Amino acid sequence: MALMPIFALMQFTSQIVEQAVEALSSFPGIGKRTALRLVMYLMNRPEIEVTHLADALIKLKTELHLCKRCGTVSDQEYCDICRDPRRDETLICVVEDFSDLMAIEATAQFKGTYHVLGGLISPMEGIGPSDLNIEAILQRVKEEGPKEVILALSATVEGDTTLYYVAKKLNEFDVVVSNIARGISVGGELEYVDEITLGRSLLQRTQYTIN
Amino acid sequence: MRVKELKLYQFKNHRNASWSFGDKINAFAGLNGVGKTNILDALYYLSATKSYFNHSDQQLLLFGTNEASVYAKLEKDQEYEILAGFGETRKKTFKRNGKAYARLVDHIGFLQAVFITPYDISLVFEGSEERRKFIDYSISQLNKDYLHDLIAYRKILDQRNAFLKSLEGRLLDTLLLESYDRSLVPIGTRIYEIRKKFIDEFLPIFQEIHLALAQTEISVSLSYESPLTSETFSAVLQANSYKDVQAQRTSQGIHKDDLVFEIKNMPLKKFGSQGQIKTFVVALKLAQYQYLHRKSGDLPLLLLDDIFEKIDASRSQRLMELVCSDAYGQIFISDTHGERIRAHFAPFDVSFRLFELEPEDSV
Ligand SMILES: Nc1ncnc2c1ncn2[C@@H]1O[C@H](COP(=O)(O)OP(=O)(O)OP(=O)(O)O)[C@@H](O)[C@H]1O
Ligand SMILES: [Mg+2]
Ligand SMILES: [Zn+2]
Numbered sequence: 276m277a278l279m280p281i282f283a284l285m286q287f288t289s290q291i292v293e294q295a296v297e298a299l300s301s302f303p304g305i306g307k308r309t310a311l312r313l314v315m316y317l318m319n320r321p322e323i324e325v326t327h328l329a330d331a332l333i334k335l336k337t338e339l340h341l342c343k344r345c346g347t348v349s350d351q352e353y354c355d356i357c358r359d360p361r362r363d364e365t366l367i368c369v370v371e372d373f374s375d376l377m378a379i380e381a382t383a384q385f386k387g388t389y390h391v392l393g394g395l396i397s398p399m400e401g402i403g404p405s406d407l408n409i410e411a412i413l414q415r416v417k418e419e420g421p422k423e424v425i426l427a428l429s430a431t432v433e434g435d436t437t438l439y440y441v442a443k444k445l446n447e448f449d450v451v452v453s454n455i456a457r458g459i460s461v462g463g464e465l466e467y468v469d470e471i472t473l474g475r476s477l478l479q480r481t482q483y484t485i486n
Numbered sequence: 487m488r489v490k491e492l493k494l495y496q497f498k499n500h501r502n503a504s505w506s507f508g509d510k511i512n513a514f515a516g517l518n519g520v521g522k523t524n525i526l527d528a529l530y531y532l533s534a535t536k537s538y539f540n541h542s543d544q545q546l547l548l549f550g551t552n553e554a555s556v557y558a559k560l561e562k563d564q565e566y567e568i569l570a571g572f573g574e575t576r577k578k579t580f581k582r583n584g585k586a587y588a589r590l591v592d593h594i595g596f597l598q599a600v601f602i603t604p605y606d607i608s609l610v611f612e613g614s615e616e617r618r619k620f621i622d623y624s625i626s627q628l629n630k631d632y633l634h635d636l637i638a639y640r641k642i643l644d645q646r647n648a649f650l651k652s653l654e655g656r657l658l659d660t661l662l663l664e665s666y667d668r669s670l671v672p673i674g675t676r677i678y679e680i681r682k683k684f685i686d687e688f689l690p691i692f693q694e695i696h697l698a699l700a701q702t703e704i705s706v707s708l709s710y711e712s713p714l715t716s717e718t719f720s721a722v723l724q725a726n727s728y729k730d731v732q733a734q735r736t737s738q739g740i741h742k743d744d745l746v747f748e749i750k751n752m753p754l755k756k757f758g759s760q761g762q763i764k765t766f767v768v769a770l771k772l773a774q775y776q777y778l779h780r781k782s783g784d785l786p787l788l789l790l791d792d793i794f795e796k797i798d799a800s801r802s803q804r805l806m807e808l809v810c811s812d813a814y815g816q817i818f819i820s821d822t823h824g825e826r827i828r829a830h831f832a833p834f835d836v837s838f839r840l841f842e843l844e845p846e847d848s849v
């Protein structure tokens with residue numbers, strides 16, 4: 276293995292390399308050492324490959340939309356799931372974000388549609404109900420008249436608060452509100468729960484009653 | 487439970503130091519600033535996963551270094567090794583027999599310790615938070631559910647307060663307030679019930695020990711003060727909701743509970759003499775020890791910092807007599823004069839080990 280430099284003392288011989296290292300090391304979980312390794316790797320790849328990567332990154336900002344109906348990330352006005360005629364439109368699963376949607380898709384247990392809130396209510400982080408996609412789900416229920424809305428939110432203080440808030444708002448509509456069985460993952464974030472457990476908790480969901 | 491061995495690495499003024507301990511009395515002697523209290527604090531750190539004195543672990547790193555560790559070999563039902571490591575750029579970890587705890591709270595209660603220090607006087611003179619901490623520490627050592635309730639309560643309360651703060655005159659979203667309250671109420675009510683039960687069990691132990699220590703029939707008492715004594719928590723929150731919006735924080739709840747100390751039916755803070763206050767506080771701590779001992783069957787560590795500075799000669803002799811009995815286990819004690827400690831323990835037939843610290847031992 277090549278010698279790894281001590282970064283505090285390190286002097287770059289190229290500003291271009293230094294900038295790339297700086298940029299990559301701002302990513303979560305990536306330190307300077309890893310960033311340098313990635314830069315060295317990229318320097319040795321064919322130009323077309325690197326251009327391809329750069330394009331993909333730019334498109335994340337320029338061409339990505341949020342689905343007009345469910346709020347998930349999408350290349351078009353409506354996402355692939357919303358446009359898929361095989362999905363059961365009478366079932367809406369409410370999730371915190373895109374990665375939770377992916378986690379539930381990975382269970383292969385759910386054939387309905389989604390609604391992405393874009394976060395959870397957390398005044399400590401400056402996120403109130405109006406910062407989330409909550410009005411839109413009420414509107415959707417009113418217009419689409421689904422049979423059931425499943426709330427699949429993390430078993431955290433923020434998840435619990437959002438759960439109650441949304442459930443109570445949905446209470447005025449003629450729709451069954453259920454939540455996933457969360458006993459198994461108390462305190463846990465949805466995306467970290469394994470597929471089998473998550474799939475099971477989705478199947479074992481219970482009707483949410485407001486007391 | 488006994489600590490057989492302790493090793494400190496870059497912990498406060500101890501660069502690299504280790505000790506092997508005896509079963510009963512282990513005394514640290516040496517000049518001011520030599521690091522005696524720091525050793526007791528390291529033992530406390532292994533118990534509580536934090537320092538008794540410093541709020542931030544950064545302050546525990548030997549000046550100019552960026553990581554530290556505390557290691558102990560223990561004897562309980564079997565032998566255990568506990569290793570705590572922390573530093574500027576690393577995650578703090580606690581390992582038991584080489585296996586890291588997933589969460590630090592999982593370690594709480596494993597190595598119980600009661601620390602008696604000159605700062606305990608703050609129990610009497612500081613705000614109610616000190617007294618809630620005393621109650622919560624006593625209960626949490628034995629009751630994991632309680633500890634988790636405390637943590638959950640704090641999280642919900644922080645969100646509720648942030649919400650109240652974010653309003654700034656805007657219209658109150660009553661539904662959001664309601665969603666915090668419905669989570670807060672059952673947890674807060676459980677905490678209240680357990681605290682109340684704790685005080686009921688703790689009071690007679692405290693009175694018994696106070697009598698043994700003071701050796702005079704002076705009446706002492708503790709009473710638990712909580713808004714939940716007379717009303718349900720949800721009624722308390724409801725009654726205060728307008729006030730909370732104005733004040734931008736949660737004005738009432740178990741996070742405001744207090745413990746009132748009384749001597750001869752009068753408030754200790756105002757009417758206790760200095761000596762009475764010191765005795766009261768030492769009795770509180772010893773009662774905490776006995777509460778833990780009687781409930782768990784195990785003998786916690788007893789850490790006595792500068793105890794002879796605190797109480798008069800006859801009472802300190804009484805104290806030695808008490809702690810040398812079988813109702814107390816292994817003891818770690820600090821004093822500037824080794825011979826003074828030795829003399830205090832001379833009348834008792836207990837194992838005694840004295841560690842004389844020299845300034846160059848440490849830094
Ligand atoms: N992070 C640190 N790094 C190095 N030294 C430290 C650190 N924190 C505290 N100290 C030093 O530790 C010393 C205090 O140690 P300690 O309180 O254990 O002394 P002591 O032996 O109990 O003294 P006393 O008899 O006065 O109570 C002080 O000299 C202080 O400068
Ligand atoms: Mg000291
Ligand atoms: Zn969609």
